[in-house]
Amino acid sequence: MSTYGIDLGTTYSCIARLDSNGNPEVIRNNEDNSNTLASVVFFENENNVIVGQVAKDNIETDGDRVVQFVKRWIGKTDARTYTFDDKTYTPTEISALILTRLKNIVESQGDTVDDVVITVPAYFGLEERSATKQAGELAGLNVLSLINEPTAAALSYCARQFQEDRTILVYDLGGGTFDVTIIKMSMTEEGGIQKIKVLATGGEDVLGGKDWDDKLYDFILRACCDENGLSPEDLDAETRQDIRSKVEEAKRKLSQKEKTKVRIDVNGARTEIVITRNDFERMTADLVGKTMNHVEGTLQKVPDIDIDTVLLVGGSTYMPMIKNAVEARFPGKVQQHDPDQAVAKGAAIYASMLGLTVENDTADTETSESESNLSDDKRAELAAKFTVEDQTPRSFGPGVVDTKGSKNKYILENFIKIGEKMPAIATKTYYPIEDNQERVRLRAFENRSMDDALIPCVNEEGEPQATDPAHMVKLLGELIVNLPPNTPKTTPIQVTFKVDASGVHVEAINTSTGDKFETFLRTASDIDIDKSAVHQLRISSD
Ligand code: ADP
Numbered sequence: 001m002s003t004y005g006i007d008l009g010t011t012y013s014c015i016a017r018l019d020s021n022g023n024p025e026v027i028r029n030n031e032d033n034s035n036t037l038a039s040v041v042f043f044e045n046e047n048n049v050i051v052g053q054v055a056k057d058n059i060e061t062d063g064d065r066v067v068q069f070v071k072r073w074i075g076k077t078d079a080r081t082y083t084f085d086d087k088t089y090t091p092t093e094i095s096a097l098i099l100t101r102l103k104n105i106v107e108s109q110g111d112t113v114d115d116v117v118i119t120v121p122a123y124f125g126l127e128e129r130s131a132t133k134q135a136g137e138l139a140g141l142n143v144l145s146l147i148n149e150p151t152a153a154a155l156s157y158c159a160r161q162f163q164e165d166r167t168i169l170v171y172d173l174g175g176g177t178f179d180v181t182i183i184k185m186s187m188t189e190e191g192g193i194q195k196i197k198v199l200a201t202g203g204e205d206v207l208g209g210k211d212w213d214d215k216l217y218d219f220i221l222r223a224c225c226d227e228n229g230l231s232p233e234d235l236d237a238e239t240r241q242d243i244r245s246k247v248e249e250a251k252r253k254l255s256q257k258e259k260t261k262v263r264i265d266v267n268g269a270r271t272e273i274v275i276t277r278n279d280f281e282r283m284t285a286d287l288v289g290k291t292m293n294h295v296e297g298t299l300q301k302v303p304d305i306d307i308d309t310v311l312l313v314g315g316s317t318y319m320p321m322i323k324n325a326v327e328a329r330f331p332g333k334v335q336q337h338d339p340d341q342a343v344a345k346g347a348a349i350y351a352s353m354l355g356l357t358v359e360n361d362t363a364d365t366e367t368s369e370s371e372s373n374l375s376d377d378k379r380a381e382l383a384a385k386f387t388v389e390d391q392t393p394r395s396f397g398p399g400v401v402d403t404k405g406s407k408n409k410y411i412l413e414n415f416i417k418i419g420e421k422m423p424a425i426a427t428k429t430y431y432p433i434e435d436n437q438e439r440v441r442l443r444a445f446e447n448r449s450m451d452d453a454l455i456p457c458v459n460e461e462g463e464p465q466a467t468d469p470a471h472m473v474k475l476l477g478e479l480i481v482n483l484p485p486n487t488p489k490t491t492p493i494q495v496t497f498k499v500d501a502s503g504v505h506v507e508a509i510n511t512s513t514g515d516k517f518e519t520f521l522r523t524a525s526d527i528d529i530d531k532s533a534v535h536q537l538r539i540s541s542d
């Protein structure tokens, strides 16, 4: 039985396992001659779907048959779908194609992929998580668990060196996203067990290596036009694809060399463009500044924090300008090892720890030593060293009416905040709005705010209302609580939210009758808001 860790990335994905010495190793993608797999899918025709570099090479010429950045849409309520040859794919199904390709890479090298851990961004909500898990299942994988990407990165770094308590800032600049995460790793007094806890997250959904590529693309395109006395409209699709396909390679070269040459066929005429690292750094300085602003913003979320170590994660941190900027801000604290593989390696470590637990639980099922890619001793050692504390990825709470002011206000009360240990449970008592209310419509919301109360995404009547986009408020669903005839408005209704890795459990108890109502919410789909019957709960009893 083989256990793998998978980094299902926005632009590149990666699969890893532990070798027989217990060290994480990435399975090489020989076909693309790379340690990673481009998360790009090309629907060439009905019978041929290509994943990886070849798909990426077709973006400019066959853009309408190529899907990329699908991770931005996975599990989103308003997710788009993709139709090719009369077949429609959801982002989850596209992700499953990428996972299947990773599985095939391993199989072509003679191993099977049974149990896996897949990584997700720390800020992914429940829907994105459950969709990611579903993508794994569609690809025929047994998903043991999901793990937050920065936590996985920290695991892979700390597999090298674990000693004392540490506060770590993970700076993850990938191809399409930038994530900052502050993590606390701690040792307990008894057995040296290490806990990993996420303290704060920040970053931007659309900031990554692609933005550096775009700047370089514009630069080369303009240079090609200047050289040949053309205007951009004169360049055909092939020339654009030629530039596009050379941009990323040129960028990678500039991570090692001071200057590089790019040769482009401009409408048949060969043109040579020289780019220096200085040029490149000048044209992208604002992007580096943006990432550093997010770092400061995230630090401000945890006042008085002292960062001990900064981990550079994500392929884009290979660019010297990134290391320089982060090093200038955190002198002597920056660490970087295989930044484009660290997440997959950490997931492989975690998968092996979980694999051990699974095997112990099913001791009577035969597991042959030779099939396992890691010795039991080594796994036991790893398992004893880490416990990964699962935390709530979002804040959760009910929508209720605040009757305290001069005018009633419908608000979202945050019961459970981001970063609480799961399962997280919170209870509060509310009251019906009026006497003889037939029922209560208890709405459950998810959001990214740490505020005690905020504006929900629908008002009392169920109509959408404007919220701060940064809070990403989402309606998860609702629970109908039926009340018996003649219920006075002073009847206490006890509302409980329980959040664990699989979803949100909402419960309401009419404390005067003992009647209990409950529901389990996992996704925000299919919510039917009935505007004709508005019945809410209010905060106070007077
Ligand atoms: P993801 O965003 O999918 O998690 P990665 O962390 O692998 O993916 O980052 C991919 C990004 O890293 C791409 O934009 C890629 O061009 C960039 N990248 C990879 N290697 C280098 C390098 N040597 N120099 C500069 N950028 C690189």
Ligand code: MG
Pocket: 007, 009, 010, 149, 174, 314, 343
């Ligand atoms: Mg990544």
